[in-house]
Amino acid sequence: MSQKMFNSEVEVGKFLGSITVVQDAYGAISQTSSTYQLHTSPSGIKVLAFNCFSDYTLRFRNGEDLVSSDKHKVVDFVSTNVNPKLSINKVVVELFELPFKELSELSNQVYLYFSRFKTQDQIPLVVTGCDLGGYLAILNTLLHQHYTDFEESNGSKIVKRPICITFGLPLISNQHLQGAISELPQWKSSFLNVVAKPDLLISFFSSTSQYMSFDTFLFCAKSGGHTAFEDQDMILAFLDGMVSSNA
Template sequence: MSIFNSEVELGKFLGSADIISEAYRAISETISTYELHNTRSGINVLAFNCSPDYTARYLEGEFDLVSSETIQVLDFISTEANSSFSINKAAANLFQRLAHNLKDLEKKHINTSLVITGTGLGGYLAILSTLRLHHAIDLEESNGSRKTKRPICITFGSPLVGDASLQRAIAERPQWRISFLNVVAKKDPVASFFSSDTPYKPFGTFLYCVESGGHAAFEDQDSILLVLDAMKLSNAGSLQLYVYRNVLRLIRRRMLYFRDYELGESNLLRAGITLQLLEIDVLDDISKFKTVATSYIIYSSPSKPLTVTSYLHTF
């Protein structure tokens, strides 16, 4: 993702990427818990689904964080610096049930281009399967293999999966961290179930989108949480499962242009952030957090780009 000069450019690129729509089409065509598909462009897609009943139980608060030390099947994520972490219990339970079968499937595609995807809690399975395949590739490459290909993970409306220790363990391996794209619609209550008032932390790139087709990409982790906060406000009390088909169709029709808005802003960094927040209709909600965001503010400096959190203190 570092080939882009800004998150605005990244958002434009992602909004036009065919593989996002193809990944969601694969999910829509998946009848069982997981299935392997081949896209029109010849890329293999491993798609995960999760039953509405299980998701409903999740939304009612049945599941919480559990320690990785009690879940042996997740030992491939730990590092020396982050030997333990906490992960959502639903994610751990789902992955434990399928771990053996998935491992065989992952091995078959260690040398092929593979997109791993899932919607809602199915995104949990996609994330953990991607992480384990990265670990397997690390082992192959440490033994001299040059044939392996890194997977890409695209989730749709998947809630945050783990705590700060999990975030740091993934950040230790740059090739792991850059392979995750999380597509989140503003009206999706599952995606914004966890935000800044919980121990959960994000990783990867988030592509936020709204019903008008507006969309914007965010990579700064604190900014991701603030946008989740704003989206959670509009979903208060809702338990409706969200279908991404229509919003994905609309974002393909819409591109981000500064001339679409009268920003009244000469500072290009501030203008870029304003544009991002306008695109996903959270600018007013984000502004409300100006007084509560100070506990995790990150100020901009020559060595650190301006982020949404630092932007709040420049009004």
């Protein structure tokens, strides 16, 4: 999202909060009873929604720490020459490792499905998840981006890339994930995290830790207002404010 199109973060937030695709993504999550499910929204958008196992959420809240990606090869596809190693929360790495083969096959199948369409005829794909389910959505989106890059390097026609919309996703990695995604312009600006004060996990690991955000955050107020930030310092400041009972 280009900030030049708007005069302030509030205007960006108002726009993002009004678009149908955000509502479609949230609705798909509420209709997903298994680990993942592919939906067709009322507006015709394909939405791949993910859920999370409750015991992983409990472990996350108990404070599992960061682990290096070189010990967890399932996230190799995110690494770059400048950022060869990442540090990611142990719980969410294991959450992704558990069904990795299944998710890898799923991402490849979804890629092949959408690559059948001509670019102008493609149905938009949104990948979504709530809380730690948002982590599965992010990794699956990155895996899809990886497949797209590989196919394009072999001469395939460019296909539309998915966008990832998460809800209440806590910070899960250090600055190297942010750096890796920033290195790849075709991956950047594909991620939106929608958060509100009642979200149970969003305020874990804020500016007092090594954790960093890498996507656009849409903050939703109880009054119905919205504001959106890409600036990492502002995102961390807002997350710190949400911890306060007076926020």
